[in-house]
Amino acid sequence: EAGVVQSPRYKIIEKKQPVAFWCNPISGHNTLYWYLQNLGQGPELLIRYENEEAVDDSQLPKDRFSAERLKGVDSTLKIQPAELGDSAVYLCASSFVTGELFFGEGSRLTVL
Amino acid sequence: QQQVKQSPQSLIVQKGGISIINCAYENTAFDYFPWYQQFPGKGPALLIAIRPDVSEKKEGRFTISFNKSAKQFSLHIMDSQPGDSATYFCAAAPGRQGSARQLTFGSGTQLTVLP
Numbered sequence: 548e549a550g551v552v553q554s555p556r557y558k559i560i561e562k563k564q565p566v567a568f569w570c571n572p573i574s575g576h577n578t579l580y581w582y583l584q585n586l587g588q589g590p591e592l593l594i595r596y597e598n599e600e601a602v603d604d605s606q607l608p609k610d611r612f613s614a615e616r617l618k619g620v621d622s623t624l625k626i627q628p629a630e631l632g633d634s635a636v637y638l639c640a641s642s643f644v645t646g647e648l649f650f651g652e653g654s655r656l657t658v659l
Numbered sequence: 660q661q662q663v664k665q666s667p668q669s670l671i672v673q674k675g676g677i678s679i680i681n682c683a684y685e686n687t688a689f690d691y692f693p694w695y696q697q698f699p700g701k702g703p704a705l706l707i708a709i710r711p712d713v714s715e716k717k718e719g720r721f722t723i724s725f726n727k728s729a730k731q732f733s734l735h736i737m738d739s740q741p742g743d744s745a746t747y748f749c750a751a752a753p754g755r756q757g758s759a760r761q762l763t764f765g766s767g768t769q770l771t772v773l774p
Contacts, residue, residue, distance in 0.1 A: 590748075595760060640702070652702050
């Protein structure tokens with residue numbers, strides 16, 4: 548069974564540029580999460596989807612971050628414009644109902 | 660507000676030794692306590708989890724000890740191996756069923772097992 552797939556794995560951009568990350572969850576998983584992981588820190592939840600509905604986006608900086616989950620499957624996380632402090636790993640995870648979280652390998656963003 | 664405090668930040672253990680990582684929490688609503696293992700360049704993966712109705716859970720060389728009154732839980736890795744070298748995160752989630760949907764992670768412990 549394929550795991551959570553994320554792309555791109557690495558992205559380097561200049562500050563103020565836009566960037567987008569894509570996530571394909573495990574088939575059948577209705578819950579999708581985007582986490583932010585700063586260097587040397589644990590993951591922090593940005594947004595959680597139940598099917599296509601964002602049910603917890605309280606930690607998403609809505610002035611520059613946006614996310615969508617079309618048709619309750621794939622999801623995209625966008626940052627516009629990116630700032631130096633956004634350099635981090637963006638992790639996508641999925642789960643079935645209340646089950647175990649499965650993480651992707653992450654998208655490492657470097658903002659210059 | 661850091662709801663799950665993890666220590667130590669880094670740990671070096673000789674092969675065959677015991678690795679011990681500790682976590683403390685504040686939110687009494689937490690009802691699910693998993694540990695995740697993360698290798699460089701990979702996402703975290705669930706290692707072992709416990710619910711507060713038991714004080715200990717063992718899976719192979721990995722054991723979680725849970726102290727509800729002290730609001731602390733720990734991971735013990737017996738007979739540590741170089742392949743165990745990774746970053747370990749404790750986490751906690753609230754709710755009667757303790758789902759993974761609202762996990763709060765600790766800050767991580769970088770474990771190095773020397774050959």
